[in-house]
Amino acid sequence: MGQHQSPEEVAIVLQEMRTQFTTETIVENKSVTEFDELTYTGELRRRLIRQQPLPNSALVRPGNERAENTRLAILENDETLEGRINIADTKSVDKKTGEMIQMKVSLSIGEQLNEIE
Numbered sequence: 001m002g003q004h005q006s007p008e009e010v011a012i013v014l015q016e017m018r019t020q021f022t023t024e025t026i027v028e029n030k031s032v033t034e035f036d037e038l039t040y041t042g043e044l045r046r047r048l049i050r051q052q053p054l055p056n057s058a059l060v061r062p063g064n065e066r067a068e069n070t071r072l073a074i075l076e077n078d079e080t081l082e083g084r085i086n087i088a089d090t091k092s093v094d095k096k097t098g099e100m101i102q103m104k105v106s107l108s109i110g111e112q113l114n115e116i117e
Contacts, residue, residue, distance in 0.1 A: 021035060
C-alpha cells in the first residue's frame, strides 16, 4: 500500500491481503473458510507503521510530558521540592528490536544518591 494510491487500488491491496490470510479447509465434507484476523491486522499495522515513520520531534513531546507528570507526582507528595526539580533535555538512545526505552530519573539530595530506571 503506497502513500499515493487511489481508493480503488487500496481496496485491491486490502482484498489481496484478506485472501492471503484466509484459508479454506474441508471439515466433515463441508468447506470451512477461516480468516486469520489477528495476523491480518498485525500485517496491516506493520505496513502502515512502515509508511508513517515518526520524526524524532514527535517522540520528544511524549517524553517531555512523561517528565512533567513525574515532576507533578513528586510535588503532590512534597511541594517544598519545587525548586530542586530539574528536567534535563532529552537525548537520543539506541534500542534493540522489541526493547522498550525507559525514562531515567535521578533523585538527589545535595549529591546524587539514587538512580531509578
